[in-house]
Amino acid sequence: MIEVARLTKRYGRKLAVDDVGFTVRPGRVTGFLGPNGAGKSTTLRLLLGLDHPDGGTALIGGRRYRDLRHPLRTVGALLDGAGPVPERRGVDHLAWIAQSNRIPRRRVREVLDLVGLTGAAGQRVKGYSLGMGQRLGIAAALLGDPEVLVLDEPVNGLDPDGIRWVRDLLREYAASGRTVLLSSHLMAETAGTADDAIVIAGGRIVAHGSLDDISAGHESLESAFFALTGDRRGLGGRGGRGGRGEW
Amino acid sequence: MTAAPTGVxxxxxxxxxxxxxxxxxxxxxxxxTWIVLALTLAADTLLALPAATDVVRIAGSGGRTAAITQFGTVLLAPVYAFVAVPVFAAxxxxxxGQVRVSLLAAPDRNRFFLAKLLAVLGILTVAAILVVLPGHLTRRALGGADVAEATGGLSAEVTAYLLLGLVAYGFAMLVRTVVTPLAVLVVLPVLVSPLLRGLSPEVTRLLPHEATLSFLGMPEGPHLALDRPVGLSVVVAWAVTFVGAAWAVTLRRDG
Known part of the structure; x- marks a missing residue:
């Protein structure tokens, strides 16, 4: 369970996240939607203890991320701009992560197999394609077999087979009673994967509920999204992809 | 991509x-790491040959030549390859964006910094012994230094490598890049120190490089010399300052 309440973050005079609150329930995939610069990445950084909020709380299983006893066994995260040193081999990147949280070495081979990178495990990351890098990031998130998954644009760069695999993985994860928060700007992908959605625009939550509730009265999730975010797009602060208000 | 995750x-x-x-x-x-250590080992060992045998002499002032052992900066040059190890680590x-992955794995910034510092200390100590030892053995074999002298020299040089490595480590953590600390640490003895020593030798001899040379007993002239314990104290102070500042900044900036 993820519980965010009255979360606020300023960068200088810019209010990046403004009184944000939502709950992500276990057993469901929750999409976290918003235009670039809406506050998605900032919210995720605050949730994962990578930044300090100016106000409010972000709890995972009732605790702040920084207070988790086993962070990587509790939360698996894939974040934009959080990756390996390019000169390191993929397997070594996963090895140090596993060591840091007392995750057995055999788990490295398991997740490499899981994401289809066994054959490229010994390659240096700088030789990976965008999709392979994304798979390595997903492998790192899965290392601790965590209770909670927080994934920021996990299908970026993946081929159709990889996209379907991610979708199935997230569905399976949620079906086993675990919590999945999926940040994305791909409406069709989110509509095909998520049970619930949180829509953020201009640093504020503009909708939160089941996909059916959010889409009610609109042709699709996409049209609902445009209707909800139309006059707030790009008003937020330091978005992960530059906050340019672009799609 | 086939199976679902298994329990850990x-x-x-x-x-x-x-x-x-x-x-x-x-x-x-x-x-x-390995490239830099190989370079340091090669440079240190190769410099030991002329240092022990005096077969290579360097042109000095007034057209005279001097033994390479008179040029502490030359003998200490390999350390500036060696310090790339902690610089790359930091x-x-x-x-x-690896630091974000690191902080997800170790959210407590104090533990993160302490673990990194301990690892760097361990690597630097072992690596310094390994890269410095062949040069010392060469000097002892060819130059005839006695055991006590050679052992003392070895431990002093290892200490110097370790302390300059810590300065570089702290610097790299502060500026979050590998280029700036390496450039500054090399430019200081090569360009800044020669310019500054004429203007203010009192300040110059307190720079990390010059203080290290004093600690090793090979200052670049009497006006830049400090007593060896004082030289050691100055380099320790530089290391503590840089590492301490990096720790404080890591808590504040990455926290």
Missing amino acids: PDTGGIRLTDLVRAELTKIRTLPA GGEYRG
């Missing part, structure tokens, strides 16, 4: 040693 047994809480092991793996699995965190 809980093997107990995360210990500081787990984080140190992870940091050691990070350093060990960077190709730059500055590398900020390449590819």
